[in-house]
Amino acid sequence: MTLSLAVRNLLRNRRRSLATLLALAIGAASILMFGGYSANIKYSMLSSYVRSGGHLQIQYRDFFLFGSGNPTAYGMPGYEKILTAVREDEVLNKMVRVATPILQFGGIGGNYSAGVSRTVVGTGFVAADVNRMRTWNEFDIVLDSPRFALEGAPTDAAIVGVGVARVLMLCEPLGIKDCPQPTQEEATKGAALPSDIADLAASVTPGKTSSPDAKQNGAKLDLLASQGRGTPNIATLNVIAAEGQGFKELDDVAVVLQLEQAQRLVYGRAEPRATSIMIQLNRTDQIAAATKRIEALLAKIEPNRPMSVLDFETLNPFYVQTLQLFDTIFGFIFVLIGGIVLFTVSNTMTAAVVERTVEIGTVRAIGLRQSGIRRLFITEGFVLGCVGAVVGAAAALLTAFVVNRLNLTWLPPGSTEPLPLTLMIWSESRMIIGTTIGLLVIAVLSAWWPAYRAARLKIVEALRHA
Amino acid sequence: MAEISTSEPVAILSGVAKSYQMDAVTVPVLRDVDILIRPAHFTVVLGPSGSGKTTMLNLIGCLDRCDKGSVTVAGQDVNALSDDALSDFRARNIGFVFQNFNLIPVLTAFENVEYPLVLSGMEPARRARRVSKLLDLVGLSDRAKNLPGQLSGGQRQRVAIARALARKPKLVIADEPTANLDSQTGAAVIALMRGMQERYRISFIFSSHDRGLIGAADDLITLRDGMIQSIHRKKVSVETESVDSPGDNEEDDE
Numbered sequence: 001m002t003l004s005l006a007v008r009n010l011l012r013n014r015r016r017s018l019a020t021l022l023a024l025a026i027g028a029a030s031i032l033m034f035g036g037y038s039a040n041i042k043y044s045m046l047s048s049y050v051r052s053g054g055h056l057q058i059q060y061r062d063f064f065l066f067g068s069g070n071p072t073a074y075g076m077p078g079y080e081k082i083l084t085a086v087r088e089d090e091v092l093n094k095m096v097r098v099a100t101p102i103l104q105f106g107g108i109g110g111n112y113s114a115g116v117s118r119t120v121v122g123t124g125f126v127a128a129d130v131n132r133m134r135t136w137n138e139f140d141i142v143l144d145s146p147r148f149a150l151e152g153a154p155t156d157a158a159i160v161g162v163g164v165a166r167v168l169m170l171c172e173p174l175g176i177k178d179c180p181q182p183t184q185e186e187a188t189k190g191a192a193l194p195s196d197i198a199d200l201a202a203s204v205t206p207g208k209t210s211s212p213d214a215k216q217n218g219a220k221l222d223l224l225a226s227q228g229r230g231t232p233n234i235a236t237l238n239v240i241a242a243e244g245q246g247f248k249e250l251d252d253v254a255v256v257l258q259l260e261q262a263q264r265l266v267y268g269r270a271e272p273r274a275t276s277i278m279i280q281l282n283r284t285d286q287i288a289a290a291t292k293r294i295e296a297l298l299a300k301i302e303p304n305r306p307m308s309v310l311d312f313e314t315l316n317p318f319y320v321q322t323l324q325l326f327d328t329i330f331g332f333i334f335v336l337i338g339g340i341v342l343f344t345v346s347n348t349m350t351a352a353v354v355e356r357t358v359e360i361g362t363v364r365a366i367g368l369r370q371s372g373i374r375r376l377f378i379t380e381g382f383v384l385g386c387v388g389a390v391v392g393a394a395a396a397l398l399t400a401f402v403v404n405r406l407n408l409t410w411l412p413p414g415s416t417e418p419l420p421l422t423l424m425i426w427s428e429s430r431m432i433i434g435t436t437i438g439l440l441v442i443a444v445l446s447a448w449w450p451a452y453r454a455a456r457l458k459i460v461e462a463l464r465h466a
Numbered sequence: 467m468a469e470i471s472t473s474e475p476v477a478i479l480s481g482v483a484k485s486y487q488m489d490a491v492t493v494p495v496l497r498d499v500d501i502l503i504r505p506a507h508f509t510v511v512l513g514p515s516g517s518g519k520t521t522m523l524n525l526i527g528c529l530d531r532c533d534k535g536s537v538t539v540a541g542q543d544v545n546a547l548s549d550d551a552l553s554d555f556r557a558r559n560i561g562f563v564f565q566n567f568n569l570i571p572v573l574t575a576f577e578n579v580e581y582p583l584v585l586s587g588m589e590p591a592r593r594a595r596r597v598s599k600l601l602d603l604v605g606l607s608d609r610a611k612n613l614p615g616q617l618s619g620g621q622r623q624r625v626a627i628a629r630a631l632a633r634k635p636k637l638v639i640a641d642e643p644t645a646n647l648d649s650q651t652g653a654a655v656i657a658l659m660r661g662m663q664e665r666y667r668i669s670f671i672f673s674s675h676d677r678g679l680i681g682a683a684d685d686l687i688t689l690r691d692g693m694i695q696s697i698h699r700k701k702v703s704v705e706t707e708s709v710d711s712p713g714d715n716e717e718d719d720e
Contacts, residue, residue: 001581001584005570005572005573008572008573009572011572012571012572358566358568359568359570359571361568362562362564362568362570363570363581364553365527365529365556365562366556366557366562366581366582366585366629367553367554367556367557367558367582367585367586367633368553368585369549369550369553369554370549370550370553371550372585458530459529459530460524460529460530463529463564463568
């Protein structure tokens with residue numbers, strides 16, 4: 001009877017109830033749509049990081065904190081033993097999709113024919129593994145992960161960041177468009193130089209990439225690295241492509257080569273090492289179990305070496321910071337909309353109490369307790385909250401359905417390619433339930449104070465109310 | 467058949483005083499009132515506006531508490547009861563008929579009469595039987611599904627009377643029940659109430675400033691300036707045997 005009475009009372013003043021429901025529904029839809037947008041960013045970033053670096057990395061314990069200064073000092077000898085153990089473990093092989101070694105090192109990259117060089121960070125990969133990692137898509141995110149061009153390429157092939165290509169004057173041989181060149185001072189106008197002197201000047205002037213040597217040699221990169229004992233070693237690489245790295249800082253230093261080539265450059269004839277073993281799992285929720293298992297495995301295989309297993313969140317603080325930022329914005333929006341809902345519902349219920357004062361007196365006279373009055377008005381708030389949140393959720397899902405089919409794109413920070421703008425709402429059942437319950441609680445709380453006041457009305461005064 | 471005691475007074479007011487605060491001024495409404503409401507009688511409280519009729523009925527109906535004195539209803543000192551206990555007490559013992567009918571506008575005639583029974587927790591089938599019987603008694607069986615807004619004033623008041631009788635109260639209080647009705651309809655409502663009172667031996671007490679109702683009363687209490695001016699009691703033979711309860715012919719279930 002209470003529920004039926006509550007619904008009928010809400011239908012009495014349809015316009016007011018509708019306005020309140022609209023406020024609730026728009027609030028719920030706004031929260032869910034932002035949440036859906038935020039979820040899309042989260043899963044896009046997660047997918048991007050997991051495709052490029054895996055869910056977990058096995059490293060020497062201090063490599064993450066101190067390795068950037070001298071990565072080769074933290075190379076793991078006998079890393080194949082760990083790889084084999086991970087691949088063959090009966091528990092891990094059900095979880096692990098890809099386990100692959102990488103070698104990071106610092107060096108100097110130079111383009112001899114252009115007379116330019118710069119410090120670079122080199123990384124050696126197993127190209128086939130990288131390509132397999134790039135196909136991981138647990139969350140069905142539309143992410144453009146181009147095929148890793150090193151697979152099937154010769155051992156001396158390399159890929160550089162677009163920034164490296166720009167600085168080392170490799171844009172032209174690599175056919176990179178939109179590759180600005182340093183501005184040259186305009187030559188003083190005067191009599192034309194003899195042709196032989198002009199050719200000589202062009203060959204020694206920085207910024208000139210169209211020397212006949214450069215064209216003939218293609219995109220060559222001389223990579224100088226320090227070996228374990230400090231002796232320098234150099235490799236001449238054929239740059240086959242340039243890939244944007246998203247961040248300029250990374251784009252200006254990245255050189256990617258075959259693992260075998262990198263190991264030969266850094267360790268020479270000594271035992272090859274890897275600075276990390278990247279592990280990509282089938283599912284992200286397997287991280288904790290896989291970490292535990294790998295740690296146990298490492299304790300058995302490498303009892304005397306301080307090893308650590310780091311997850312992608314630890315390895316990519318930017319990801320965590322971005323999520324925190326979005327969580328904060330989401331919380332702020334929820335509080336803001338919650339406040340609006342609170343005042344709207346409270347206002348509606350207060351007006352209802354004033355309008356129905358005589359009725360309150362009547363049902364109290366008939367024998368309804370104060371708690372019954374409170375229950376009646378709180379039920380009305382509950383019904384408003386329920387209907388508003390459900391309508392809002394439905395509206396958000398409908399909007400998401402439409403938006404996701406408009407093929408809108410956006411360029412997230414750290415990305416070189418625009419991503420599809422999608423609202424991931426349907427898959428976020430926890431967010432939908434959380435938002436619905438949250439708004440429901442706010443609606444009920446909003447009704448509580450007017451309900452409390454209604455229950456405390458003196459019966460005779462309520463009956464006298466005009 | 468229900469047992470309704472017809473020997474003890476249904477309400478006793480002893481040395482009752484009540485005043486209201488209007489801004490900074492305390493306005494005495496009832497002063498030292500002593501009154502006894504006889505069971506199974508039709509009692510009319512007469513008096514001009516402001517004489518304290520409504521306040522007295524509110525005290526007897528346990529809708530308000532007195533400042534001084536004691537109010538005993540159906541053998542219970544109601545001053546001692548908590549708000550919840552008083553609500554339960556009203557639900558069990560007292561029915562109300564209001565000047566403005568005070569039906570719940572979103573409920574049908576049937577549901578309005580049913581409402582006190584819902585509060586009592588009676589099972590739906592029994593509720594339905596009793597409500598149907600009551601609506602039949604007040605002549606509104608064919609209007610059961612109508613909302614109050616679809617009923618005339620007289621019909622609404624008859625629904626209110628049926629609602630007041632739903633839980634077989636010991637006492638029905640009606641505060642100026644005919645004030646918003648034309649004289650013909652008002653007379654019909656009084657006749658209906660009188661008929662119910664005689665049939666079920668329930669105490670009816672209602673207030674009015676219409677001296678034309680004097681003839682209908684067993685007991686006539688006249689109030690003036692918050693004090694009892696006169697009490698006239700007719701000698702009425704009251705059966706002491708069990709009498710019918712309104713609403714059904716089943717065994718007493720409350």
